[in-house]
Amino acid sequence: MLVGFFLALLCFGMNPAGLADPWNPEFVILAVFATAVASWRCVFGDRVAAIALVLLASFAVQCHVGSALPVALLVGIGGVALVARSVRGTNRSHDRRTALIAAVVAFVCWIPPIIEQFTQSPGNLRLIYGFLRNPPLETTGLATGVQIMFRFLSIPGNWVRGAEPSLINSAIDTSGWAIPWALIALCVASWWAWRKHWRNELALCGIAGALIIAGAIAASRIVGAPSPYLLRWMWAIAAFTWLAIAAVALRQIALTSLGRRHATNLVVVATILVLVAMLIRGVNLTPLRLSESWTRAIAALTPPTLAALEGLPEPIFLVDGYGLDGSAGLDVLAQAEEAGIDVRRGPSWAYIYGDKRTIERSQAASELLFLTDSARLEMQTNPDYREIFSYDPLTPDQRAEFNALVSKYAAFDAQPGMSTLDQVRVQEQLLQKWTQAELAAKSPSADFKRYFKLLLDGPIVSVFVSNGPPR
Numbered sequence: 001m002l003v004g005f006f007l008a009l010l011c012f013g014m015n016p017a018g019l020a021d022p023w024n025p026e027f028v029i030l031a032v033f034a035t036a037v038a039s040w041r042c043v044f045g046d047r048v049a050a051i052a053l054v055l056l057a058s059f060a061v062q063c064h065v066g067s068a069l070p071v072a073l074l075v076g077i078g079g080v081a082l083v084a085r086s087v088r089g090t091n092r093s094h095d096r097r098t099a100l101i102a103a104v105v106a107f108v109c110w111i112p113p114i115i116e117q118f119t120q121s122p123g124n125l126r127l128i129y130g131f132l133r134n135p136p137l138e139t140t141g142l143a144t145g146v147q148i149m150f151r152f153l154s155i156p157g158n159w160v161r162g163a164e165p166s167l168i169n170s171a172i173d174t175s176g177w178a179i180p181w182a183l184i185a186l187c188v189a190s191w192w193a194w195r196k197h198w199r200n201e202l203a204l205c206g207i208a209g210a211l212i213i214a215g216a217i218a219a220s221r222i223v224g225a226p227s228p229y230l231l232r233w234m235w236a237i238a239a240f241t242w243l244a245i246a247a248v249a250l251r252q253i254a255l256t257s258l259g260r261r262h263a264t265n266l267v268v269v270a271t272i273l274v275l276v277a278m279l280i281r282g283v284n285l286t287p288l289r290l291s292e293s294w295t296r297a298i299a300a301l302t303p304p305t306l307a308a309l310e311g312l313p314e315p316i317f318l319v320d321g322y323g324l325d326g327s328a329g330l331d332v333l334a335q336a337e338e339a340g341i342d343v344r345r346g347p348s349w350a351y352i353y354g355d356k357r358t359i360e361r362s363q364a365a366s367e368l369l370f371l372t373d374s375a376r377l378e379m380q381t382n383p384d385y386r387e388i389f390s391y392d393p394l395t396p397d398q399r400a401e402f403n404a405l406v407s408k409y410a411a412f413d414a415q416p417g418m419s420t421l422d423q424v425r426v427q428e429q430l431l432q433k434w435t436q437a438e439l440a441a442k443s444p445s446a447d448f449k450r451y452f453k454l455l456l457d458g459p460i461v462s463v464f465v466s467n468g469p470p471r
Contacts, residue, residue, distance in 0.1 A: 002250060003037055007242045008274040013159045013235060015281070024063045025229040030158075031060035032067050032236035035074050036207060043203050045085060047098045047446040053078045053100050058109035060233070064223070065128055067233040070214040077207060118330035123186040135223040145220025146424035148172055148231060149212060152238045153182035172226045182241045185214060188376055189248035201248045208244040211237045293393040293457040297441035301328045301370075302335060304389040305463050309368065313341035317364035317444050317470055324393070331367070333357075343368065367466040374424045376462035383422070384471055385464045394458035405447060409434045 010033060014026060035056040041049035057075045061068045071085075086095040111385040117123035122130075140148070151172070151215040152158055190205040206384070215237045222230055254263045307330075309316060316336075318327030361367070371379055379385055392399060410430035414423050438448040 001264055001271070002243060002246055004247070005267050005274070005392070005416065006239050006270040007033070008271050008278075009160055009241050010235065012274055012278050013157075013161060015278070023229075025232040028060050028064040028067055028233045030236050031056050031063060032071060032233045033058055033239055035071055036211060036236065036240045039074040039078040040204055040207050043207075044080040044200065045095070047094070049099050050078060050082055050102045051105055055109065056104040058106060062109075062113065064220060064233060066230055069139065069218040069221075070211050070233075071414040073210055073214045111462070132221070132222070137224040140220055140226050141223045143216070144226070145216045145218070145222075147177060147307070148219040148226060149216040149234070149237075150180040150233075151178045151185070152215075152234045153180035153212070153241065154178040155181045157182075157238055157242070159238045159315040172228055182238060182245065185245045186212075186241055189245045192252070194247050196249070198251060201244070201251055204244040204247050207236075211240060253410040277366060294327060297324055297391055297393040297461065298328050298331050300391045301389065301461060301463060302331050305332050305368070306335060306341070307341060308388040308463075309341050309343065310339075310463055312368075312465060313365035313469075314370050315359055315364050316341070316343045316366045317359060317361050318343050318345050318368050318370075320370040321372065322458055323372065325372050328461060329368075329370045332370075361470050364466075365468055367470040369464040371462050371464065372459040374421060374428060376460070376464075377421045377424055379462070379464050384468070385466050388463050388465055390460060392458065392460045394454065398454060398458060402458065403455075404449045406431065409447070409451075 007030070010029060014029060034355040035053060038046075038049045038053040038056055041351065042053050053075060057071045060071045079221055082095060082099050086092055086099050104210075113125055117125045129314055190202065190209065193202040193205055215234055219231060219234070249265070250263055252261055305328075318329055318333060320326045333345065335341055344357050344364070345353060347358050347360060350358045367385075369379065369385070376387075378391075380387060394402060406427060411428065412426055435452075436447070438444040444452075
């Protein structure tokens with residue numbers, strides 16, 4: 001009953017839109033929580049839980065590799081308990097069969113990554129290992145990892161509200177130390193369970209404590225800015241911690257005469273109230289929608305791009321980015337397939353689109369590019385490409401305001417004969433330094449907030465096509 005209540009609270013935080021969003025940072029939340037519950041039950045000989053443990057753990061890690069450390073810990077706890085019972089338990093043959101079945105299930109779950117590793121070069125597993133061993137950027141560090149973990153354990157819980165406190169660059173706010181109320185309560189609950197010799201509850205608290213340590217270490221290894229989506233699986237750790245606390249509290253309440261009669265009913269009523277609140281609140285689809293400026297930009301970019309592609313030799317290699325240019329490129333990729341135009345992305349996208357929708361650049365007959373910033377200015381001077389369309393999402397007044405902010409904070413004395421492209425590149429470097437200084441400050445300036453808003457809403461996107469095969 002209590003597990004169901006906290007599962008309902010997790011779903012409330014995700015809201016139905018998060019449950020329906022096929023995005024791995026959302027999917028992994030329930031998987032990590034269920035893995036923790038399965039590990040706890042496996043400690044006490046639950047045969048079904050042992051099988052569920054390896055299934056859920058495999059799904060969680062393959063869904064979001066950031067959860068690998070806490071999930072591996074959960075598998076280790078359940079595995080050690082199962083092996084110990086297989087050697088010294090009262091029903092050793094039963095536990096050995098369970099261990100064998102769990103091992104086979106785990107092997108089957110990992111067959112696809114193993115096959116991919118040996119059939120592709122260098123293979124996804126090796127790429128992940130290389131990334132973790134030699135990260136391209138600095139990691140967050142242990143102190144920041146602990147700060148992040150403490151924020152998830154504070155009140156009100158992020159996992160119930162459905163949002164983490166974030167900075168203007170969308171990274172989790174790690175300034176200052178939040179009070180980890182859940183950790184403090186867990187210590188008290190652990191002491192009480194130990195004093196009362198409650199093995200089930202004590203094991204639950206022990207697993208929760210181990211998860212907190214693993215979660216902090218995992219958060220300390222985040223490469224670059226700790227964006228919320230990279231750590232969304234921490235919701236499951238926070239929820240499981242409060243589950244352990246509630247389990248101890250509920251057992252203590254059940255010792256009273258009133259609690260014996262109504263403890264279970266109290267949990268059922270609380271669960272129903274959470275589900276009703278979820279239904280009343282409804283589905284919030286706002287996080288799944290693009291901004292209005294991006295929607296208008298994609299609607300303006302797609303038709304002329306498709307019209308220009310009709311005369312190009314196929315297959316066509318698509319080059320885009322991860323901002324508005326990437327969203328526009330994705331829309332063209334989808335609509336081109338419906339129109340019977342062979343547009344493909346690079347081989348690094350094969351894990352999403354498959355081999356038939358990806359191609360090496362050297363094998364393409366034409367090339368389509370969505371470019372922003374200095375990259376589009378550089379391409380305008382390339383005789384091997386022609387610009388077919390350009391779109392500015394900002395209004396003339398907004399663009400003038402944006403240019404004024406750029407001139408104010410990225411002003412420099414241009415040398416005689418300096419090209420426009422070189423000037424823009426120097427401005428980009430100055431703006432990057434300004435951005436880093438503002439983000440390091442406790443409170444970014446009003447000018448920077450406005451600049452950042454216009455920057456996200458309004459990069460000018462230019463569409464280019466090659467005059468022949470890519471060079």
